[in-house]
Amino acid sequence: xxxxxxxxxxxxxxxxxxxxxxxxxxxxxxxxxxxxxxxxxxxxxxxxxxxxxxxxxxxxxxxxxxxxxxxxxxxxxxxxxxxxxxxxxxxxxxxxxxxxxxxxxxxxxxxxxxxxxxxxxxxxxxxxxxxxxxxxxxxxxxxxxxxxxxxxxxxxxxxxxxxxxxxxxxxxxxxxxxxxxxxxxxxxxxxxxxxxxxxxxxxxxxxxxxxxxxxxxxxxxxxxxxxxxxxxxxxxxxxxxxxxxxxxxxxxxxxxxxxxxxxxxxxxxxxxxxxxxxxxxxxxxxxxxxxxxxxxxxxxxxxxxxxxxxxxxxxxxxxxxxxxxxxxxxxxx
Numbered sequence: 001x002x003x004x005x006x007x008x009x010x011x012x013x014x015x016x017x018x019x020x021x022x023x024x025x026x027x028x029x030x031x032x033x034x035x036x037x038x039x040x041x042x043x044x045x046x047x048x049x050x051x052x053x054x055x056x057x058x059x060x061x062x063x064x065x066x067x068x069x070x071x072x073x074x075x076x077x078x079x080x081x082x083x084x085x086x087x088x089x090x091x092x093x094x095x096x097x098x099x100x101x102x103x104x105x106x107x108x109x110x111x112x113x114x115x116x117x118x119x120x121x122x123x124x125x126x127x128x129x130x131x132x133x134x135x136x137x138x139x140x141x142x143x144x145x146x147x148x149x150x151x152x153x154x155x156x157x158x159x160x161x162x163x164x165x166x167x168x169x170x171x172x173x174x175x176x177x178x179x180x181x182x183x184x185x186x187x188x189x190x191x192x193x194x195x196x197x198x199x200x201x202x203x204x205x206x207x208x209x210x211x212x213x214x215x216x217x218x219x220x221x222x223x224x225x226x227x228x229x230x231x232x233x234x235x236x237x238x239x240x241x242x243x244x245x246x247x248x249x250x251x252x253x254x255x256x257x258x259x260x261x262x263x264x265x266x267x268x269x270x271x272x273x274x275x276x277x278x279x280x281x282x283x284x285x286x287x288x289x290x291x292x293x294x295x296x297x298x299x300x301x302x303x304x305x306x307x308x309x310x311x312x313x314x315x316x317x318x319x320x321x322x323x324x325x326x327x328x329x330x331x332x333x
Contacts, residue, residue, distance in 0.1 A: 002071065002072060002073055003034070003035040003036070004033070004034055004065075004066055004069065004096075004099075005032075005035075006032050006058075006095075007031050008028060008029075008030050009028070009030065010026060011027040011028070011029060011285070011287065011312050011313075011316075012026050012313040012314070013025055013026060013027060013285070014312065014313050015131065015311075016131065017285065017311065018131040018132040018133065019132060019156045019180075019182045019184075020156070020157070020158025020159070020182040020183065021050065021158075021183070021184070023132075027046075027285045027312075028055060029045060029047070029285075029286065029287065029290075030044075030045040030055070030058055030092075030095065031044060031095075031289070032044075032045060032062075032092075032095040032096050032098070032099040034103050035103075036073070036103055037103075037107055039103055039106045039107050040103070041099040041100060041101070041102035041103025041104070041105075042098075042099055042102055043095035043096060043097065043098030043099035043100075043289075043293075044095055044286055044287060044289045045091045045095035045257075046283075046284035046286045046290055047092070048091065048257065048258075048284060050234065051089070051090065051237060051258070053090075053091055053092075057089065058091070058092050061087070061088045061092055062088075062092060062096075064086045064088075065082060065083075065088055065096065068082050068085050068086055073100070076100065076101070076104075079096065079097065079100060089260075090237060090257060090258055090259065090260035091260070093260035093261060094257055094259070094260050094262075094293075097262065098256075098262070101115055101262065112262075112293070112296050113296050116262040116263065116266065116296060116297075117266070118262075118296055118297055118299060120299070121295055121298055121299050122328065123328045123329070124295055124298055124304050124306060125151050125304060125325060125327075126150070126304050126306045126322075126325065126326070126327050127150060127151065127152040127153060127154045127178055127305050127307065128145075128150040128153055128154065129153075129154040129156065129180075129305065129311070130147070130154065130155050130156065130169065132157065132159050132165070133165065134161070135161055135164040135165045135167070135168045136168075138165065138168035138169055138171075138172060139168065142169070142172045142173055143172075147173060148173065148174075149324050149325045150175070150325040151175060152175055152176045152205060153169065153173055153178065154177075154178040154179075154180055154208075154305055154307075155169060155177055155178065155179050156180055156182065157181050157184065157185075158181055158184025163198050163199075166199065167198070170203070174203075175203070176203045176205040177202060177203060177204050178205050178206055178208065178305075179206070179208065180233070181207070181209060181210040182208075182209060182234070183209055183212045183213065183234055184210075185210040185211060186211070187211070187218055188221045188222040191207070191210055191222060191226065192225065195226070195228065204228050205229070205303075206228055206250070206251070206303070207226070207229070207230055208231040208232075208233050208253060209231070209232060209233040209234050209253075210222070210230070212234075216244075219235075219248035220247060220248055223247070223248055229250035229251055230249050230250050230251075231250065231251045231252065231253055231278070231280060232245060232248070232251070232252045232253065233252075233253040233255075233282070235248070235249070236252045236253070236254070236268070237259070238258060238259050238264060240267075241268045241272045241275065241277070242271070245277070246275040249277065250277065250278055251272070251277050251278030251302065251303070252268070252272050252278075252279065252280065253280040253281075253282045253305070254272075254279065254280065254282070255282045255284065256283075256290070256294055256297070257283075257284050257286075262296065262297060266297055269281075269301065278302045279300075279301040279302050280303035281294055281298045281305070281306065282294075282306070283306050283307070284308060285308050285312070286308040286309060287308075287309055287316055288309040288315050288317045288318060288319040288320040288330075289317045290308065290309075291306050291319075291320055291327070292320055292329070294306055295320075295329070306327055307327075310322055319331075
């Protein structure tokens with residue numbers, strides 16, 4: 001006999017989280033619980049309104065999933081027809097799959113990596129994300145949060161004060177910068193003016209999703225002339241990684257909450273490598289439960305942005321800890 005539940009968790013943030021399209025001080029996620037054989041498996045749902053997801057939609061789709069789900073499940077394949085009938089969104093699909101696999105791992109005394117056919121990592125080096133902020137606050141923000149320990153900073157941009165903000169970060173942080181526009185910029189001319197002008201001598205590792213996901217012509221024009229790599233985020237969700245993406249971008253940012261499945265994410269990463277694309281594993285604002293899941297697909301990727309749990313005032317699970325800009329599995333400590 002198996003039993004499914006879902007519960008809401010409220011996650012106060014350490015600081016106001018501002019990106020080009022929104023700002024918040026508290027994040028609400030959900031936790032899926034799957035109890036079978038008296039063993040509890042957990043999965044996190046970090047939904048994102050950018051993809052049409054909401055708290056109400058998740059709860060509604062979960063109820064539909066429960067009504068269609070067989071009372072006894074033996075394999076992951078049993079879930080596939082239910083996912084299709086219930087038409088669940090990507091973040092909920094991953095939360096359910098994750099809870100089921102975590103239960104399987106406990107019962108079989110195996111690691112999640114073994115079950116999904118991935119290589120195991122015990123630690124990863126992550127960048128740290130800096131939200132859009134008043135440039136005057138940058139110096140104290142970097143000092144107060146001791147950001148020099150991270151090997152790279154990911155900067156959220158999309159405001160009128162972008163240039164001054166970036167100048168202040170470059171002044172007080174000496175490592176490489178990753179610029180994430182979250183679809184907030186307009187066209188290749190705007191990008192090239194920045195990189196040939198005020199940002200010309202900056203240590204910029206890549207530019208992530210400068211334009212909207214439907215700006216195909218703009219990406220095709222920018223890729224061959226850009227002095228830095230262009231990484232897709234919102235342009236790649238749960239679809240296949242194909243030649244069209246490779247023509248527009250130098251790399252892709254895979255997130256489990258967008259892919260909706262460990263297996264889909266691994267296939268996307270494999271396809272990206274075959275097409276010569278750089279690979280990145282990222283996250284939403286998540287607890288260490290969700291970030292721990294992401295570490296299972298992180299082996300061999302070029303860039304890692306797994307700081308979601310570090311943005312929380314208090315992580316409710318403590319599956320991970322960070323030291324010196326690296327994220328470690330807590331059970332190995």
